[in-house]
Structures are given as C-alpha cells and as structure tokens.
Amino acid sequence: xxxxxxxxxxxxxxxxxxxxxxxxxxxxCDQNMWRFVAPAxxxxxxxxxxDQAGAGxxxxxxxxxxxxxxxxxxxxxxxxxxxALEARDVVFVGHSVSSMIGALAALAExxxxxxxxxxxxxxxxxDDEGYVGGFSATDIRELLDSLDSNYLxxxxxxxxxxxxxxxxxxxxxELTDSFCRTDPQIARRFAEVTFTSDNRADLPRVQTPTLxxxxxxxxxxxxxxxxxVAEAMPHASLVLLDATGHCPNLSAPEETVAAIAxxxxxxxxxx
Amino acid sequence: xxxxxxSDAFYAALLDDDPEQLYERAPCGYxxxxxxxxxxxxxxxxxxxxxxxxxxxxxxxxxxxxxTAGGRIYHETHYxxxxxxxxxxxxxxxxxxxxxxxxxxxxxxxxxxxDADGSPRVVRVAVFDATHxxxxxxxxxxxxxxxxxxxxxxxxxxxxxxxxLIPPSPPLVPGLDVSAAYRPAGDGREVGGDxxxxxxxxxxxxxxxLGDVCGKGVDAAVVTALVRHTIRALSVxxxxxxxxxxxxxxxxxxxxxxxxxxxxxxxxxxxGDAWSATMASGGHPLxxxxxxxxxxRPVGATGTLVGxxxxxxxxxxxxxxxxxxxxxxxxxxxxxGRRAAEFFGEERLHRSVVDHRDARLPADGILGxxxxxxxxxxxxxxxxxxxxxxxxxxxxxxxxxEESPT
Numbered sequence: 160x161x162x163x164x165x166x167x168x169x170x171x172x173x174x175x176x177x178x179x180x181x182x183x184x185x186x187x188c189d190q191n192m193w194r195f196v197a198p199a200x201x202x203x204x205x206x207x208x209x210d211q212a213g214a215g216x217x218x219x220x221x222x223x224x225x226x227x228x229x230x231x232x233x234x235x236x237x238x239x240x241x242x243a244l245e246a247r248d249v250v251f252v253g254h255s256v257s258s259m260i261g262a263l264a265a266l267a268e269x270x271x272x273x274x275x276x277x278x279x280x281x282x283x284x285x286d287d288e289g290y291v292g293g294f295s296a297t298d299i300r301e302l303l304d305s306l307d308s309n310y311l312x313x314x315x316x317x318x319x320x321x322x323x324x325x326x327x328x329x330x331x332x333e334l335t336d337s338f339c340r341t342d343p344q345i346a347r348r349f350a351e352v353t354f355t356s357d358n359r360a361d362l363p364r365v366q367t368p369t370l371x372x373x374x375x376x377x378x379x380x381x382x383x384x385x386x387x388v389a390e391a392m393p394h395a396s397l398v399l400l401d402a403t404g405h406c407p408n409l410s411a412p413e414e415t416v417a418a419i420a421x422x423x424x425x426x427x428x429x430x
Numbered sequence: 431x432x433x434x435x436x437s438d439a440f441y442a443a444l445l446d447d448d449p450e451q452l453y454e455r456a457p458c459g460y461x462x463x464x465x466x467x468x469x470x471x472x473x474x475x476x477x478x479x480x481x482x483x484x485x486x487x488x489x490x491x492x493x494x495x496x497x498t499a500g501g502r503i504y505h506e507t508h509y510x511x512x513x514x515x516x517x518x519x520x521x522x523x524x525x526x527x528x529x530x531x532x533x534x535x536x537x538x539x540x541x542x543x544x545d546a547d548g549s550p551r552v553v554r555v556a557v558f559d560a561t562h563x564x565x566x567x568x569x570x571x572x573x574x575x576x577x578x579x580x581x582x583x584x585x586x587x588x589x590x591x592x593x594x595l596i597p598p599s600p601p602l603v604p605g606l607d608v609s610a611a612y613r614p615a616g617d618g619r620e621v622g623g624d625x626x627x628x629x630x631x632x633x634x635x636x637x638x639x640l641g642d643v644c645g646k647g648v649d650a651a652v653v654t655a656l657v658r659h660t661i662r663a664l665s666v667x668x669x670x671x672x673x674x675x676x677x678x679x680x681x682x683x684x685x686x687x688x689x690x691x692x693x694x695x696x697x698x699x700x701x702g703d704a705w706s707a708t709m710a711s712g713g714h715p716l717x718x719x720x721x722x723x724x725x726x727r728p729v730g731a732t733g734t735l736v737g738x739x740x741x742x743x744x745x746x747x748x749x750x751x752x753x754x755x756x757x758x759x760x761x762x763x764x765x766x767g768r769r770a771a772e773f774f775g776e777e778r779l780h781r782s783v784v785d786h787r788d789a790r791l792p793a794d795g796i797l798g799x800x801x802x803x804x805x806x807x808x809x810x811x812x813x814x815x816x817x818x819x820x821x822x823x824x825x826x827x828x829x830x831x832e833e834s835p836t
Contacts, residue, residue, distance in 0.1 A: 185507070187507030187511060188507070188511050188512075188515075194515070294499055297499075298498075298500055299500070301498050301499055301500025301501070302500035302503045303500070305498070305500040305503075305504045307571060308523040308564065308567060308568075309504065309522060354503070377506075378495075378502045378503075378505070378506055379506050403466045404510060405510075406510060406514075409510070410465070410466065410514065
C-alpha cells in the first residue's frame with residue numbers, strides 16, 4: 160500500500176492529528192502549484208500533497224494509458240492515496256481539472272470526503288448547445304499543436320532527471336526550472352482527457368459540501384462556468400475572487416487561503 | 431578618411447546610439463506587462479510584427495489575449511505558473527494573432543521582476559519572429575511521426591517474414607517426439623538467418639532441415655526462403671541428403687549474390703520401433719546423438735559451406751535411432767552464446783542435452799539454458815530441433831520377457 164505514496168510523490172506535513180487537507184494540482188505542472196497556499200494550513204491540518212500520474216515527481220510507472228484515458232482513473236488514484244494514508248473526513252482541494260477529479264472521487268467514496276474545494280473548475284471546456292465552455296473543438300486541437308511545438312525543447316535526457324525522483328528536496332533548485340515539463344506523450348494525453356471531458360451530469364449527484372472559487376477574467380474557466388458549477392451542485396457555494404487568471408493559488412495566494420480556510424474549518428464563506 | 435579615422439567614427443556613432451532607439455528598433459519585439467499580463471509598454475518592432483497600433487495594446491490588451499485559444503491555455507497552465515515560480519521563461523513557442531487575423535509564430539523569453547518586498551512588479555517579454563523556424567520544426571515533427579510509423583511497419587514486416595521461415599509449431603510425427611525452439615537475436619526487430627523445417631515425404635518417412643544463412647535482414651530472408659523451399663522440392667526427388675545439398679549448392683551459385691549457408695539435413699525412416707537416420711552436413715555443426723544411457727557424441731561428417739564453391743564436399747552417414755535415443759540439431763548461436771568473454775561452448779551444450787534428454791520438450795530446455803547463460807539476451811539467432819524415439823513402455827518389456835520362453 161505504501162507503494163502508491165511513493166509512486167505519486169506524496170508528501171504529508173502539518174499536524175498528524177489534524178483533519179486531512181489534500182491539495183491536487185491540475186493539468187500543466189505539479190504539486191509545487193500549491194507552494195504558496197499549502198503551508199498556511201500546516202498549523203491546523205494534516206496537509207497532503209501529491210503529483211498526478213505522469214506529472215512532476217510521480218513515478219513514470221504510475222501512469223497507465225488505459226486507466227488514465229478518463230478522469231475516473233485519476234479519481235481512483237486520489238481514493239487509493241487516501242486509503243493508503245488511512246485519511247477520513249478529507250477536505251479535497253482541487254485546482255482546475257482536479258476539481259472534477261475530486262467530484263468523481265467524492266462520488267466513488269462519499270463517506271471519505273467531508274468537503275470539496277474547487278479552484279477554477281470547469282465541467283466541460285468545449286461549447287455545447289445551451290452551454291458556453293469557452294472553447295471550440297478546433298481551439299483544443301490548437302492546444303495540442305501548441306504542446307507539440309513546445310515539447311520540441313524536451314529531450315529524452317531530461318526525463319530521468321525530472322521523473323522518478325521521489326527525493327525531490329535536494330534537487331529542488333535544479334528542478335524548479337523544469338517543474339512544468341512532462342513527458343510529451345503523457346502531457347498530450349492528459350490535455351486530451353482534460354479538455355474533452357464532460358462532467359456536467361456528475362455535478363448534481365455530489366452530496367459533499369463544496370466551495371467553488373472563481374477568478375475574474377479566467378481565460379480557461381470563465382465566470383459563467385464557475386456559476387454553472389455552483390448552481391449544478393446541490394450543496395455548493397460560489398466565492399468570486401478579485402484575482403485574475405486561472406491560477407489564484409499562484410497569483411493571489413493570500414486571498415485564496417482566506418477563502419478556503421473558514422470553509423474547511425466550519426463551512427463559513429468569506430468572499 | 432583613413433581607415434583608423436573611419437573606425438573611430440564608427441565606434442563613436444555606436445556609443446552615441448540613442449537608448450530609446452535601441453529599445454524601439456531592437457531586432458526583437460518587446461513587451462512590458464503588469465504581473466497579470468496587461469501590456470504597459472511596447473516597442474516599434476512589436477507593433478510592426480503584429481500590426482496592432484500602440485494605443486490598442488497599452489492598457490487595453492493582456493499578453494494572453496494576443497494568443498490563439500490553444501496558446502492561451504498553454505499560457506495559463508504552463509507559462510504563467512513557470513514565470514511565477516522561477517521568475518523566467520525561455521523559448522516558449524506561441525502563435526500571436528495579428529491585427530489582420532493572420533498568425534505569427536513566435537518564440538518568447540520572459541522575465542519577472544519583483545519589488546523590494548518580494549511582490550511581482552513587472553514582466554518583460556522578448557518576442558522573436560519564428561516563422562521559418564516553426565515551419566522547419568513542423569517538418570521535423572512530421573518526419574519524426576513518419577519515421578515512427580515506418581519503424582512499426584518494418585517491425586511488423588520482420589515478424590511476418592520471420593514467421594514464414596520457421597514452422598509455427600513442429601508437426602506431430604507418429605512414433606517420434608519432435609521439439610523445436612527458436613529465438614531471434616536481440617529484440618527480434620531484424621529477421622535472422624537461422625531456419626529449420628520438418629516435413630513428411632511419405633508415411634514413416636520424414637526430413638529435418640536446420641541451417642544458418644549468413645547475414646541478417648531482408649536480403650538474408652530472401653535466401654533463407656529460397657533455401658528452405660529448394661530443400662523441400664529437392665527432397666521429393668533425391669533420396670540422399672548429400673545429393674540434395676549438392677543440388678542446393680548449384681541453385682545458390684546460379685542465383686548469384688554472395689549469400690552462403692550452412693545446412694544439416696537428416697532423412698528419417700521408421701523401422702518398427704526404431705528409426706533410421708541418414709544425414710549430411712554442409713559446413714554445419716554436427717547433430718548430437720544421445721543413445722539411451724550413453725554419453726553425447728556428434729555424428730556424421732562436416733562438409734563444406736553451401737553456396738561458395740562449385741564442388742560441394744559432403745557425405746552421407748547412416749545412424750540407427752533406438753527407442754529412447756535422442757538426436758539434437760542446433761545452430762552456432764547455441765555454442766557461441768556469450769557471457770562476457772566466455773562462450774556457452776560444446777561442453778555446456780553436451781551437459782544441457784543430457785539434462786533435458788528425458789524432458790517433454792528437450793529443445794526448449796536447451797534454448798532456456800543458453801538464454802540463462804547469456805542472461806536472457808541472445809546476441810545471435812538460436813535454433814534447436816530435437817527428435818527422440820519414444821522409449822518402450824516398461825510393460826512392453828515385461829510382456830516381451832514373459833512371452834519369450836514360449
């Protein structure tokens with residue numbers, strides 16, 4: 160069981176007897192995305208960070224093209240990590256696509272998750288009849304092209320340095336330069352899974368109390384999408400942040416912490 | 431003006447170059463933006479590259495809003511986090527949508543500057559026109575994809591070709607236990623030169639051929655196919671293995687090319703509970719005979735390589751295989767199997783043959799020993815065929831004894 164913790168480069172900090180707060184990064188980078196946010200919870204909570212299969216310091220063997228061909232595979236990973244940590248009453252904080260991964264995990268094991276926090280979520284990125292996701296199918300193909308041209312800079316020599324280094328701290332200096340770099344094949348597949356998924360039908364079934372954090376001017380998940388998510392879920396509330404962009408965890412960590420903390424402490428909303 | 435004066439004037443002019451002009455007319459586009467991307471300053475080169483009037487950019491557009499939709503996602507998921515985390519971003523490829531709607535492929539370097547209190551202050555972006563480079567990179571990418579496809583087709587072809595040179599499984603021969611094992615060299619991407627064949631002439635009359643065509647790959651495979659089918663055709667007409675090999679020699683020489691081979695040919699005839707084996711070797715390692723309860727001994731006479739000289743020196747040897755006897759044919763991939771500087775060699779092979787003489791599939795056992803010795807990876811093709819006359823069941827012996835007095 161401990162294997163899965165190594166495979167996903169799981170790091171546990173904070174109070175061992177505290178309520179577990181699990182931070183999940185989205186498509187693009189790795190657990191470093193929470194670097195400015197997670198430490199704020201260490202005094203009070205048991206803080207769990209991990210790398211999604213195929214990302215950051217996760218063991219290349221953790222990625223299975225068949226299982227990770229849908230977000231359900233990623234949700235299984237989340238549940239397995241929680242089980243291995245014997246974590247119950249978990250607060251799951253997911254950024255971007257990991258918001259939906261959290262929703263699927265909560266549907267799979269509702270008793271294990273006490274609260275969900277969705278940072279910049281979107282249940283579907285591509286426009287549909289009566290729904291504005293913000294992108295067309297052509298846009299998503301362009302993204303995949305963009306990934307291809309940017310991974311020309313990827314060389315196979317980098318792979319062993321980036322991947323399979325569960326002992327990251329000593330290498331942190333060297334690795335910050337490459338924390339957003341992933342095996343191009345895997346990045347492409349993760350992008351495809353992320354940006355072609357449709358989880359709108361899952362949202363009404365999630366009974367877990369949920370906080371939706373929405374930034375102004377988010378180029379990936381516009382405000383209307385954040386509202387859609389909060390309205391589609393039976394126990395969700397929306398908090399609009401002043402921060403702009405898609406990554407308030409990086410661009411406005413204090414505001415992000417201030418919105419999350421009261422909600423996971425006692426369900427209060429600040430916004 | 432003398433050369434010295436000209437040089438002085440040139441350097442003086444350089445020093446006088448207006449910093450404003452250095453910025454405005456730099457050979458790359460410059461943008462300065464707020465930490466969340468709003469353009470606050472730009473140079474004339476960027477305006478020229480993109481066709482946006484300066485007043486449409488400054489205070490109005492974010493850097494991300496100038497990109498394609500796919501680029502905006504990459505910007506949010508990779509570029510912005512990298513910039514925030516490490517302060518610089520190098521060689522990121524984007525496409526900028528120009529004022530007229532056309533696209534400009536660019537390479538971006540960017541640096542984030544912090545205030546004294548550590549909060550982000552300004553982002554400086556250098557924009558390089560990468561139109562031709564991107565076209566070239568796309569060609570590289572397409573060539574890479576084509577190469578990968580062609581590689582997988584070649585591998586499929588090699589596997590298919592190989593499967594036509596080796597019987598999928600040894601035939602069931604009444605009164606004879608036949609086992610055969612084959613392992614191509616390395617990862618099996620290339621067609622090897624080893625082959626074997628086991629076929630019937632008539633009831634109780636079979637031929638085993640095993641050989642090694644020099645070289646590898648498609649050229650060798652063509653010769654291997656020719657050798658295998660020629661042996662089949664000739665064996666129907668010619669009784670003596672030596673005669674078959676002589677005719678095969680003529681066929682190979684007539685065909686031209688410089689491929690030769692080694693072949694061992696064994697003709698097996700059933701004779702009650704025993705078999706009679708007539709064999710000839712054209713430059714091939716001799717078959718190993720293991721009579722029941724005895725040691726291993728090579729049988730026959732090694733002739734000359736097939737397909738080199740017009741006169742082939744080969745001779746037939748006749749051997750009786752009694753119940754319990756084993757006859758093993760193999761290619762040199764067995765004895766030349768290597769671990770560091772050490773060969774598997776004949777002594778190990780003889781031991782391996784004895785170890786597996788009573789196994790259900792002796793050929794597989796011998797191949798396993800050679801692979802174990804080489805720690806799993808075969809440097810050369812390995813082919814082994816073993817034929818065994820089934821021992822008489824103990825009950826039959828008893829019956830014979832009981833019956834003999836009468």
